[in-house]
Amino acid sequence: MADLNKLTLADARDKLRGKEITSVELTEACLSAVDGAKALNAFVHDTPDLALEQAKAADARLAEGDAPSMCGLPIGIKDLFCTKGVASQAASAILEGFKPEYDSTVSQNLRDAGAVMLGKLNMDEFAMGSSNETSVYGDVVNPWKVDDRNLTPGGSSGGSASAVAADLCLAATGTDTGGSIRQPAAFTGIVGIKPTYGRCSRWGVVAFASSLDQAGPMTKTVRDAAIMLEAMCGHDAKDSTSVDMAVPNFEAALDGDIKGKTIGIPKEYRMDGMPGEIEALWSQGTEMLKDAGAKIVDISLPHTKYALPAYYVIAPAEASSNLARYDGVRYGHRAKLSQGDGITEMYEKTRAEGFGPEVQRRIMIGTYVLSAGFYDAYYNRARRVRTLIKKDFEDVFAQGVDAILTPATPSAAFGLGEMKDADPVQMYLNDVFTVTVNLAGLPGISVPAGLDKKGLPLGLQLIGKPFEEGELLQFAHTLERAAGFVAKPEKWW
């Protein structure tokens, strides 16, 4: 059978269980797609031997009729997840050579569910970036192309997005601190869901901003997102913020009816200078949900404007604390020292050599906003604003809104290098529609909904109530079916 790598998780699962294909065949198809896609720079640490070993084990389980939910399905893992014995360096020079002695809970959950790991995926360094241009491995290239420019796949989960969109793997893990799953999913025409804070264990995932970070799946369809999310999440005693709640069967909930449900359209997301095509897509999405029987209401989330500035206090503050551990002592890079250098010089040189410019910038901003004299003015104020942002959402949910529809990104994918001379704040604006969701701890999903005039994918975002991923996936599934997005990038790599 040709092009097995192009299958969805759901189709591959059914074919594996129906004995039409084997996991080894499927895995080999993906490995050969990975080998042929070096130009995308999505996979950065390939694990073909491990993948084939896992595929053989999966085939044996399938033959015995003992197949867990992801049995034999080849996926990619973002470099931010610790994977036992396999390089895990958060796309940073400071973790050069780091091979964890353990698996993150999420990657272990996926292993336990029978998934096959093809390798580690490129990303922005420490997940700090929106274009995958801050990686020590170099830029990731978007498989979508409309002229001679190479486009960004978005970030920070750019390698995951590019790999799934180019059919190098059936699905991939991502992480989302301010939009790092949903923005790249939108830029590459795939589905990406960030679950409610606490759904997925953060244990073993390299920390960026602990109160915002969540892992989630990046997949070809909403059904696949349901399947993989269920395998990833669950309570974990090793992460005290992981919630002790039963994990529902998300896939079973997909086909429910959305008749009579209420979708809110927030007026604050209608930004000045927003491209007409995105505005039009948003209206079309609204109509689609209305046609499916949902009630559409206009809502207001008055503090939306302050989400990005609050985020750029809170996230760097937490990062400056989390990244203090990279000191050249326990793992990763240590700078060569000169005669007479003491421990302070070791720290300072190691961190200057090991961290790229964006990471250094955010650590220092975080250091500044937490420093004596500014803690109240910046950090505490931002946390107060965060309370208000969360309250905005609580208020509309209390008024009977079941989910909120917004654009996923303020533009389609842009060219690599095009933002090089812009000030950092311009890049931060990429997350304007997604970052509110992290601040409020809510689940959010990006669904591909159309193409722009040039032929590049655009996504819509649905935001759900806390721990209502099942219902959110149902809305997303409805939108996906109505939008009928089937476009794929033409292979040029």
Next chain:
Amino acid sequence: MSIDITTAAKVAKLARIKVEDDALPALAEEFNAILGFIEQLEEVDVEGVEPMTSVTPQRLKRREDVVTDGDQQEKVLSNAPDAREGFFAVPKVVE
């Protein structure tokens, strides 16, 4: 609030990141651009609003105060840039 070169140098020192003197003016300028953006927060009325400590309503779980892990010296040291005799090795700290 404007950040000058001295403040930029102080922040770099606090963050334990070596920044060469000639890179400080550009760094200070970047800080100012970002802080200028952040300063919008001053427009928000936060009177009486509690700073968020947890985004989910749950309290942090407590566990039994018992040893759950251990005897992994070799694994703990396996990624160290310099490990000797079962310890992490660093430049001399005390004269």
